[in-house]
Amino acid sequence: MAAAEHTPEHTPEPTTDSSTATGWRYRPATPLDDTTLHRIDRWWRAANYLSVGQIYLLDNPLLRTPLTREDVKPRLLGHWGTTPGLTFLYAHANRAIKERDLSTIYITGPGHGGPGLVAGAYLDGTYSETYTDITRDAEGLRRLFRQFSFPGGIPSHVAPETPGSIHEGGELGYALSHAYGAAFDNPDLLVLAVVGDGEAETGPLATSWHSNKFVDPATDGVVLPILHLNGYKIANPTVLARIGDDELRDLMRGYGHTPHEFVAGFDDEDPVSIHRRFAVLLDQVLDEIVAIKERAAAGDTSRPMWPMIIFRTPKGWTCPEYIDGKRAEGSWRAHQVPLASARDTPEHLQVLADWLASYRPEELFDDDGRVDDDIEAITPAGQLRMSDNPHANGGLLMHDLRLPDFREFAVDVPTPGSGLHENTRVLGEWLREVIRLNPTNFRIFGPDETASNRLQAVFGATDKAWNAELHAGEDTDEHLGVDGRVVEMLSEHQCQGWLEGYLLTGRHGLFNCYEAFIHIIDSMLNQHAKWLKVTREIPWRRPISSLNYLLSSHVWRQDHNGFSHQDPGFIDHVVNKKPEVVRVYLPADANTLLSTYDHCLRSRDYVNVVVAGKQPAPQYLTMDEAIAHCTRGLGIWEWAGSEVDGEEPDVVLACAGDVPTLEALAAADLLRRNVPDLRVRVVNVVDLMRLNSESEHPHGLSDRDFDSYFTTDRPVIFAYHGYPWLIHRLTYRRTNHANIHVRGYKEEGTTTTPFDMVMLNDLDRFRLVIDVIDRVPGLAARYAGLRQRMADKRIEARAYTRAHGEDLPEIAEWVWPDATAPAATGDDGSTGINATLSTGGDNE
């Protein structure tokens, strides 16, 4: 949080209205003529041809000469199996979009069918508009084919580089959560969401069908799930393809959908007949949706049985039926590259040539390689093209949040350490106003923990989204409403996926979660962070709002889940990502948290991890001090230390995180009382990345700055929220690294009391004092008595908790001595420390 960043970042003005559609309408009464169906078929053949070409061809894109070995790529990568289904649906969507002026984005769960989506964008014209070197002629086709899965080219999956995409789909499971995230608060948007039958076996996908219980038919858009039952995964049949039609229908109805079934490709049916059947079905389904929308507009926002389509086709549809006598089309053998040896085997080269020719490219492209105009007649106009829909480049539509002045929510801190506040509760009051000011583009997601994390003030401004049964007249259904801004389902995957979809389409939000459980979405974070990294290098991708985490119920104060789940390692996981996209904040009090979160909600294209406690905790900084502290990212708390101008400190007590800060301050207090001549510097770190070298992270301190805080040669005792080695990793290149001793989380927690918890992990005040005595030259010999008393105090504290079930009052109630009261005099005699401790803090 360097100074320059603390001001709102530059956000381009939105260039487009948030809706490009003119509303939901039934299909016009015009008949579905054969001309259109033929166009659909030609479009589909062209898209399939372009897909096969991308996978296999280096050159000779129009097959104007016989295919040769040299025309084939040396390394064949890509996935054919899912592609023809995706292109089939693309073709039909085009027809429907054009007839209804329906703003639509296309999310393909099997995103490894990348060639199909690139082909669609090329046929739309968008690809050549976006990448002007991929021209709409033979040379452009050659480049289009060559770049696919080629060094320096484009990935084999749907990717940030693909126009119209917000969903990579490489890791399977999030198609529907992304789709619903995109649909929230976009009432005129249709999200076509293809769910692969492999993907459907993943846990996140299996629960994401229930997203329809969180949709307001009036104010949200519509997700149309299409379960693509092509029957096979990499090497196995899929479960849902093999449970029979009855069970599958039951399953879809159980998920709250009306299933519509479509089967094609398993016999010799004429293509036009196939297209007619699907076009009729799609119209029926879309009309069903329009009817729901009309009912909602008339005030009935109760949950409908939304339609969905079961789309059963052969895997690799239209590829050779058999290769070397083994089933290819309609089997797992078509999953990736069915003709992997096309370059090395003349027979396979001929099979490939025949396959390509089967699409009759001469009917699809003119002599210059330009797509026949007639095919493009089904392409919608402008931003109604799915590959050009601005919702899929969300930064185009993003409006800055209207943020209330966080300073007005400051807690009063007359002297450092005074007052007790639940930090997240204070944040909740500010968030309530954020919601009030941004009623349609800001949401809070969480797995049933928003109130537990003490953010319940937000329910003063909104409900929790809920469109399932309500128990009327009961006081058990609090704050539930179809259009709630808080979205809670007991699935971290859903929360993360929804939020990602919401952000990628240009809105804002945060995910609040227990720290212990956030590891559930580790792999999702990987993918989003990589997406952000790549989009920063793609000029046409506009910045989007950052992915903001609020991790509370953190590892140091987890009464229930503590033993089985404590793990602060999400920070470590995030810090492994590219430095330019990740930020980690550990605000120690409410005002610091407010200032931090204001910054996070203004930022763009980052992953911001904020860890903050929810238990009553002392407050240290006034709002002005907190702002300065956050802007620096760290700071010397002179009021807590005992150094004086003109003298180097004897030791640095550093801290990051609310509980470590409390213990470090208590240790500083003990040292002031008991070792009065010791010069202690207290440094608090809120922006963890400040510790990193400036060459490693944009927030990294210069070595000169770092040395000024942490000295070049004095012992540094660092009390840290997470695993201690992360501090070493961040600082190992610093001058004074050899003198940094970190106390942090060691996996020693068990169900116990708060102070017992910090003692078990050697992060407690007494241990820190012992560390200081041990590390500062000369102290150990002079303060052996104090050292022993500190150790004894730990024994006493342990024994007390075991006898009474709670911490020693003098510890639990300790507060920072009132700065306005006379400082207690320390002593190094045998009774002093106990005497001091037994009085508790001065401020009680």
Place this chain on the structure above:
Amino acid sequence: MAAAEHTPEHTPEPTTDSSTATGWRYRPATPLDDTTLHRIDRWWRAANYLSVGQIYLLDNPLLRTPLTREDVKPRLLGHWGTTPGLTFLYAHANRAIKERDLSTIYITGPGHGGPGLVAGAYLDGTYSETYTDITRDAEGLRRLFRQFSFPGGIPSHVAPETPGSIHEGGELGYALSHAYGAAFDNPDLLVLAVVGDGEAETGPLATSWHSNKFVDPATDGVVLPILHLNGYKIANPTVLARIGDDELRDLMRGYGHTPHEFVAGFDDEDPVSIHRRFAVLLDQVLDEIVAIKERAAAGDTSRPMWPMIIFRTPKGWTCPEYIDGKRAEGSWRAHQVPLASARDTPEHLQVLADWLASYRPEELFDDDGRVDDDIEAITPAGQLRMSDNPHANGGLLMHDLRLPDFREFAVDVPTPGSGLHENTRVLGEWLREVIRLNPTNFRIFGPDETASNRLQAVFGATDKAWNAELHAGEDTDEHLGVDGRVVEMLSEHQCQGWLEGYLLTGRHGLFNCYEAFIHIIDSMLNQHAKWLKVTREIPWRRPISSLNYLLSSHVWRQDHNGFSHQDPGFIDHVVNKKPEVVRVYLPADANTLLSTYDHCLRSRDYVNVVVAGKQPAPQYLTMDEAIAHCTRGLGIWEWAGSEVDGEEPDVVLACAGDVPTLEALAAADLLRRNVPDLRVRVVNVVDLMRLNSESEHPHGLSDRDFDSYFTTDRPVIFAYHGYPWLIHRLTYRRTNHANIHVRGYKEEGTTTTPFDMVMLNDLDRFRLVIDVIDRVPGLAARYAGLRQRMADKRIEARAYTRAHGEDLPEIAEWVWPDATAPAATGDDGSTGINATLSTGGDNE
């Protein structure tokens, strides 16, 4: 893999047969009499009383005097809401088990209902047998109550400390995958699996219902899922409780179950009537299961519609209906501690006293506090008690694997670097024999990647488990069978959960997965590692087989998923766990992989992470050398270096992982040819934990040993498989740490060729040579020409891949020079390096 560990570890002899039951039988014809129903009710009341006591009471366990403030715990922790449902089912299970001699374990998805399971074990008598200080009298009750969620006591969740448990359930979502893992290959075992309706919203649970497609009704046990629909989570209604009966029934049928519905607790129905209805239902369901079992025994192992029970009760059933005028029983307010201020508010203290009294403890316990004998009349005998079932302490039943001699599967390595093998394919041949020798207690789990990971040799000995539709006569359904030893579903959560359940019940297995996707189960790993850590400290918990990962398709050779998913950070995540339970191995060739995996399958109570490539790769060590190398955990490869006895090396080239090893060896080759007077030591690391200090990890090298490998002052260039900072973290306390320069993964991968990939991440041979020139004093000035040629070579290699789509042949085909051929003479002239390179390796 220290020497002492490479011998088979001590395993206690199994003490019990793997089945404690006498088979599946219909209910005896004896009528269900009221006496039994009254006993069930009294058992239930007793269990509920004991549960409330655990949550609230410090003392006065039998309420023999009026309840006072001092009797109540100062910190009230625990979860009441789910508990009475769990105890209700426990009581009824007891009756049925006893009547049928049915070996049963009880998995409670809402494991936070810990008090209920502890109460059950106490009523079973098991608790007092296991913990002899928790006696069956008033003092024992006092201790039982006091220890719950108390410092030094037991966790609030079902935990390793709980007799009969294998499922903690703190992190929700894995009840069914654990249950099915336990049922696999235990044909006579019933696994009662309670699914919470909160848990049911998680992704992993939502897909785990489909586990029934992987069950052989003849050779596997039976999972009876009970969906506990108590309606609320922490602060919200649950989705499945609010979709209506029709949709819920459809959902369950869609999951392949016959739903049976039970509703109770919402009116004034007499308890005996409630118990009668449930007992009848349970008998009906169990008889349905017996019928399925009979059909399977007669040869029909096709997938049946397994029964399941929808169990709808009020949340917090039997607690006060209203507290302070707000709904408690039957609402989310009963989730944790409904009377949180019982100690501080006299009115609430009275409510608590009345609540406790409502169970009429005077009818349940005698004057000494002993449970009335009549209540115990429904308790099954011995190991038929769910809390004493040996399957829930799997080490009791575990048999050592019969392991084929891995030496017989060695690949021939006449000279180092000769031959190309796919390392995992070689391992697959050994695993095939492991399967042959252990047909009922070893399984391989994977998300549809076993063949892709090149382990397909195993299909010579077994099928993939599959009990869904088959396409008869098609060649697309390969190696599918109801009793396959390989279990594949496209859900990493399922693979991990099944394997955990299988291991915890005393069997063996491994999980093979793409490295990129293993982060999906990060949080599951957390919980299992903590379980192992705790069980190592519980004397009655017997060791179980280790959790073995085989991560292939690793980050350096991921053609398709590379860009979006590369992430070697699972190693970092695992290394954050307690050192005594985690091991990480990076074998560089096939013989090393065989030796490593033999060790892993013999080990106990660890998490073993093995990362191994599947692409053709050079082989370095003979089997004897590999065994020595693995036993040391690392080693100097003298044949690859250029040091001589009597002289310190000038530089250490260290490597860990197959691709880094290849690049390091190629760099060593370049250095030998071009800087002939340089003394290079090559060190390969297979056991990553050897780098750690011996004080930090059991495998850590002593400082003296470390220094002998890595010197105290020479530059170390370390080519590492994962994120480079992990090497720093492991070695930061070592003498020579300041001279260690690590090259590793930097998140710079994109879809490209293998060598391009290592170049993008600065791990390539040329970069390593440059590092050596830059770090060894005196070289930079003398070898500026070589340095420039190395840099130019990278430019050339990059340009070549972009032109041709594959790597420069001289790089792709490089092999280690034949040790028997004369060493090429190096030069430092302007053409030498290119000349050397352009000839490729000597061994082509």
